[in-house]
Amino acid sequence: MISLKFSTLCVLTLLCFSRVSSASNTFFVNCGSPENATVNNRTFVSDNNLGREINLSSGGVSVTTTDSNSLPPGTESTLFQTARVFTGESTYRFTIDQHGWFLIRLYLLPFASSSRDLTSARFSVSSQNFTLFRHYKPSNTSVVKEYTLKSPPPLSLHFRPETGSFAFVNALEVFKLPENLLPEEAGVISTQSSKKSLKLSPHAMETVFRINMGNLSVSRDQDKLWRQWDADSTYMGRARFGFPVTNLKAVNFSAGNITDEIAPVQVYGTATRLNSDNDPTNNANLTWTFKVEPGFDYFLRFHFCNIIVDPLGIEREISFNIYVNSES
Numbered sequence: 139m140i141s142l143k144f145s146t147l148c149v150l151t152l153l154c155f156s157r158v159s160s161a162s163n164t165f166f167v168n169c170g171s172p173e174n175a176t177v178n179n180r181t182f183v184s185d186n187n188l189g190r191e192i193n194l195s196s197g198g199v200s201v202t203t204t205d206s207n208s209l210p211p212g213t214e215s216t217l218f219q220t221a222r223v224f225t226g227e228s229t230y231r232f233t234i235d236q237h238g239w240f241l242i243r244l245y246l247l248p249f250a251s252s253s254r255d256l257t258s259a260r261f262s263v264s265s266q267n268f269t270l271f272r273h274y275k276p277s278n279t280s281v282v283k284e285y286t287l288k289s290p291p292p293l294s295l296h297f298r299p300e301t302g303s304f305a306f307v308n309a310l311e312v313f314k315l316p317e318n319l320l321p322e323e324a325g326v327i328s329t330q331s332s333k334k335s336l337k338l339s340p341h342a343m344e345t346v347f348r349i350n351m352g353n354l355s356v357s358r359d360q361d362k363l364w365r366q367w368d369a370d371s372t373y374m375g376r377a378r379f380g381f382p383v384t385n386l387k388a389v390n391f392s393a394g395n396i397t398d399e400i401a402p403v404q405v406y407g408t409a410t411r412l413n414s415d416n417d418p419t420n421n422a423n424l425t426w427t428f429k430v431e432p433g434f435d436y437f438l439r440f441h442f443c444n445i446i447v448d449p450l451g452i453e454r455e456i457s458f459n460i461y462v463n464s465e466s
């Protein structure tokens with residue numbers, strides 16, 4: 139399940155461009171580094187000498203960590219070693235040739251360097267007319283912030299430091315999402331709204347939780363779109379009635395419209411099962427609890443694949459209800 143936060147600050151005007159260009163619509167940037175870095179089979183290019191496809195409005199300053207012990211573990215640590223610092227408003231502009239849904243990831247680790255301590259940065263970042271975050275005050279850990287928005291060309295990322303402070307970023311990803319990854323609209327679950335559905339395209343969304351049931355986390359290199367999925371058990375409290383099920387072989391992507399771009403086999407092939415075998419009429423339920431910020435709408439996406447087979451190898455018929463807060 140994914141839960142996304144809608145940022146409802148501004149509505150994007152939709153424009154159609156049919157201009158042909160050589161743009162790849164895919165950008166991975168290793169900010170502040172003189173070197174390209176290969177991470178999870180992708181080349182994050184140095185932003186020291188950007189080419190025609192990416193522009194940076196002001197140079198900024200490259201900084202390098204002086205404490206490599208503070209880097210997070212894993213292959214991504216390379217991306218957190220350097221950062222580009224902006225003391226004034228600065229914009230990365232990406233040449234894209236198609237209107238569509240784009241995914242943006244910002245890698246942020248406020249390390250200490252010889253010239254600056256990045257923990258004292260205070261800044262806002264916007265893209266097109268959406269504020270992605272504002273008054274950002276980094277904590278001392280690495281974060282990867284992820285946004286999804288619909289953009290006409292060119293796509294821009296605007297960094298705005300607060301007065302007397304500065305902005306920074308360690309690495310960037312911007313790429314076009316496959317068509318049909320997101321629905322046109324989503325049903326509304328709310329006691330306060332009379333609306334039955336909401337169009338997604340005027341909204342920018344921030345990924346707040348992406349959870350894989352079955353207590354299995356999925357790393358970026360296992361996902362076609364480099365999404366990180368966290369194991370669900372952390373969100374279940376004491377899960378008295380649930381237990382994890384794994385059956386990767388039962389997943390068949392060629393049978394329908396669902397592809398492994400929508401979610402990888404480790405997502406569809408694992409589940410948390412409600413144990414109601416002994417008493418099918420019992421009232422037990424599985425509950426996942428997510429702390430969210432009030433004032434936003436949340437987009438919930440559920441992925442289902444019936445991977446439960448009984449001991450004789452027969453697929454089980456399953457039926458259940460889902461409640462979001464108390465709404466069915």
Ligand SMILES: *[C@@H]1O[C@H](CO)[C@@H](O)[C@H](O)[C@H]1NC(C)=O
Nearest residue numbers: 148149150151152266267290
């Ligand atoms: C962003 O907002 C400005 C001012 O409100 C407007 O002129 C511009 O067309 C908007 N741009 C997009 C891409 O919606």
Ligand SMILES: *[C@@H]1O[C@H](CO)[C@@H](O)[C@H](O)[C@H]1NC(C)=O
Nearest residue numbers: 172173174181182183184189
């Ligand atoms: C980084 O990769 C880009 C694109 O593949 C290439 O043009 C550039 O020469 C590389 N830079 C370095 C320093 O290797």
Ligand SMILES: *[C@@H]1O[C@H](CO)[C@@H](O)[C@H](O)[C@H]1NC(C)=O
Nearest residue numbers: 178179180181359360361362
């Ligand atoms: C890396 O990318 C290449 C070219 O796109 C592909 O052939 C290869 O299978 C990929 N390797 C992994 C581990 O994803």
Ligand SMILES: *[C@@H]1O[C@H](CO)[C@@H](O)[C@H](O)[C@H]1NC(C)=O
Nearest residue numbers: 190191192193231232233292
């Ligand atoms: C970047 O700059 C080049 C050269 O000035 C220009 O041709 C290109 O259109 C610019 N790209 C964007 C996305 O602004």
Ligand SMILES: *[C@@H]1O[C@H](CO)[C@@H](O)[C@H](O)[C@H]1NC(C)=O
Nearest residue numbers: 207208209210277278279280
């Ligand atoms: C981050 O800060 C917290 C609280 O100030 C501290 O306990 C923790 O050790 C720090 N972590 C790192 C990686 O510096």
Ligand SMILES: *[C@@H]1O[C@H](CO)[C@@H](O)[C@H](O)[C@H]1NC(C)=O
Nearest residue numbers: 353354369371377380381382
């Ligand atoms: C989930 O996995 C973690 C780590 O592998 C394990 O410690 C925990 O007991 C598991 N929880 C459940 C409910 O299976």
Ligand SMILES: *[C@@H]1O[C@H](CO)[C@@H](O)[C@H](O)[C@H]1NC(C)=O
Nearest residue numbers: 387388389390391392393394
């Ligand atoms: C997957 O589904 C396709 C289409 O329904 C079918 O032809 C194929 O045999 C299935 N593969 C497996 C391994 O079940």
Ligand SMILES: *[C@@H]1O[C@H](CO)[C@@H](O)[C@H](O)[C@H]1NC(C)=O
Nearest residue numbers: 317318319321393394395396
């Ligand atoms: C597959 O997707 C297309 C286009 O979104 C839709 O018209 C069709 O009904 C879908 N088919 C199935 C089996 O869901």
Ligand SMILES: *[C@@H]1O[C@H](CO)[C@@H](O)[C@H](O)[C@H]1NC(C)=O
Nearest residue numbers: 421422423424425461463464
């Ligand atoms: C789910 O179970 C919990 C704990 O037993 C209970 O408080 C809650 O009301 C149940 N939710 C539903 C929708 O039945």
